[in-house]
Amino acid sequence: MLAAFVSTPSADDPLSVLEVGERPAPEARDGWVTVDVKAASLNHHDLFSLRGVGLPQERMPMTLGCDAAGTDPDGNEVIVHAVVPGTPGWSGDETLDPKRTLLSELHQGTLAEQVLVPARNVLPKPADLSFAEAACLPTAWLTAYRMLFVKAGLQPGQTVLVQGASGGVATALIALGRVAGYRMWVTGRSEEKRAAALALGADQAFETGARLPGRVDAVMETVGKATWSHSVKSLKPGGVIVTSGATTGFDPSAELNRVFFTQLRVIGSTMGTRTELEQLVQLCATTGLRPQIDVELPLAQARDGFERMLEGRTNGKIVFTV
Known part of the structure; x- marks a missing residue:
């Protein structure tokens, strides 16, 4: 075969x-x-x-x-x-x-x-x-589903930053977050990628590493070394980073001083369960999300x-x- x-x-x-x-x-x-x-x-x-x-x-x-x-x-x-x-x-x-x-x-x-x-x-x-x-659905979209709905502990109306606007997990995060009622901000390396994220439903799109207009409640992190410091600095006190990968490397500065002083949470997330995949499939079926x-x-x-x-x-x- x-x-x-x-x-x-x-x-x-x-x-x-x-x-x-x-x-x-x-x-x-x-x-x-x-x-x-x-x-x-x-x-x-x-x-x-x-x-x-x-x-x-x-x-x-x-x-x-x-x-x-x-x-x-x-x-x-x-x-x-x-x-x-x-x-x-x-x-x-x-x-x-x-x-x-x-x-x-x-x-x-x-x-x-x-x-x-x-x-x-x-x-x-x-x-x-x-x-x-x-x-x-079974990898990228399930990973995004678990990050947002199982690990992050967010409420509708809160602001989520997605690092990297155009990959499979990132586009899933934008689409799922929009349906759930979160305010979705993204970063992207090019104007083309940022425009595509906005077309997908992101509320605002920024250059990678840009100073944001305000701090966010949560960061969805899959990039790793290239964006980690920006992710930590972008959070409100008590905010959460949910990380499920590191496509640019696994050795970022931990920024531990900011983590403990502003009482941040760093949560790892890997894939998802069969039950969560069933829930994701049902969400797509009932909402028309694709x-x-x-x-x-x-x-x-x-x-x-x-x-x-x-x-x-x-x-x-x-x-x-x-």
Whole structure:
């Protein structure tokens, strides 16, 4: 079957090790379901995998991808939840399982014609949600949903700053925050990205690192090193940073003096549970909210999508169709 995969990592030149070609089809396994993939979306996690971050050489070759929507063996339209518990008998929040993995870390991923997943990891796709839209939900949109509605503890009318205006998580945060009644501010590196964020529903957009007209109640942080200091300085006393990633690096200054003196909260957030994904799908179904898709490409042209993400030329999600 056709797949996008990696056989050996390259920390400095990830695109050089991306392969798009034939891989073995998954073999049936008790308690698991084979999904015929119709669409799968790209995440920064996939670039990290090419670099070997969280994916050691001994697990390769590995099909990339965490997100997918498609059909199960009975022809039902389904969405794939990316989090796979690793502790036998684990119950409760699967993101807290110390042995949990995402698809494409231990088990083969979704950038393929078929993917094998635990039966509990498939849930029904609403008919009015396209396969491409549904494929955007399990990672970026679920991450944003958990950050805003599970971790942040916000009330409608409060002000939220989103660092980085154009990525998959950022565009999801803007759209979800607008529906929830938050005042959404964003930062972006270019006028084009800031204008796109405003068109998506952001209330104001600023240059990266700009002095804001006022302090905010919460910052949604996925950028890391490049924006961390600005995030801390932008908060009201008692405010909260919710962080779910660091695409520019993991070693920012902690700004601990500001954290303790202004009694800030720093909360980590990772992905989301199957139940939260169900809630997100229902929210989209009842409100008409849909993911912002930057571009749809055939899986055979996966390299073009990876290049687009690596160069930062995104305005929403990159989706591969099968």
